[in-house]
Amino acid sequence: MDVTPTALLPMPTLTEAQVRLKPLVVIVGPTAVGKSRVAVEVAKHFNTDVLTADSRQVYCGMDLGTDKPALSERQGIPHRLIDLTQPDEPFNAGLYRRHAVEAIDQLHRARLVPLVVGGTGLYVRTLVRGLCEAPPAQPAIRARLQAEAREVGVERLYHRLASVDPVSASKLHPHDAAKVIRALEVHQLCGKPISAFHTSHAFGDQPYRTLLIGLDRNREALYRRIEARIDWQLDHGFLDETARLLARGYRRESAAMKGLGYRQAADYLAGECDYAEMVRRFKRDTRRFAKRQLTWFRREPAVQWLEIAESDSPEHTAGRVIERIDLFLAGL
């Protein structure tokens, strides 16, 4: 960090009393709403880092397709919780939480406001409301359950779940392979139903004093931005990035390569659809994803929503966010 005369650069650090309350500011919103640009401005103002909450930006080498901010866009602001692992390594909400808690802790020790920005609802929730103590995924067990689902059908697994954990079964749809498998996995690992962990935890932790800000735009405008961004990515080497990852041996079935865009691009590169169809699916699936994100965040309690108008600059939106944060800090 450069040594700058404090008269020119105010350093709004937290007081000891504020730090003790463990404040946390989180900016959420659908993909392409403009979170990253705003976050950099906000981070500059508070002289803090940007902590991303993005399940895809954690992978090294997946840059363009995950809309990872380029170095120039970061404007000297450290971005953390990016590039944490390789695309063939398992990553999950629990690992994210561990990394994030550590980063937040460091910022608190420096008496700075931790600023989390991201679109992965579950990851944000693990910070804001904690994560239950159920055992983490165990690759061997999971692989076996997946194979079984493929061979005999998910319904059979669902039926088994209904006998060992009727509570979970009643909450899941028999076709929801991912969650049925996870529930069976937990039961196999520790003999306890995952529903027991969920019930006792109930997202009841409150490790931080949190301010949640949601950014949104008019739906049509958001969709236009999504499509424009995808066109830009395709014009700037997204297919090359995908080809490079495939060439390095990352399989199409891996969690990382099943991400938006990579999946469609890999299908196209394998000759399974033409270019126009690939673009169509990439855009459509991204629109649908943005919708799911909004459903999730709408349900998250206490989100303060800010609607961004087409004519608003990132600086303007950042100004509105900073106002909310100032109010929040003043109330601590």
Added chain:
RNA sequence: GCCGAGGUAGCUCAGUUGGCAGAGCACAGCCCUGAAAAGGCUGGUGUCGACAGUUCGAUUCUGUCCCUCGGCA
């Protein structure tokens, strides 16, 4: 102007031997506790081009008109 074909959901179309219409895509809503950019669920009233006639009843039959697309002039 004449001859064809057609006008049904945002789009492409199916259909009703006359009984208040249905698929795909698009879209909308929802669920989610270590795969979460993943995974799953739900949703179709639309002047069936307009008007008139026949009929108990017309989107379906008849007539006129309007529009679209071909072909011929």
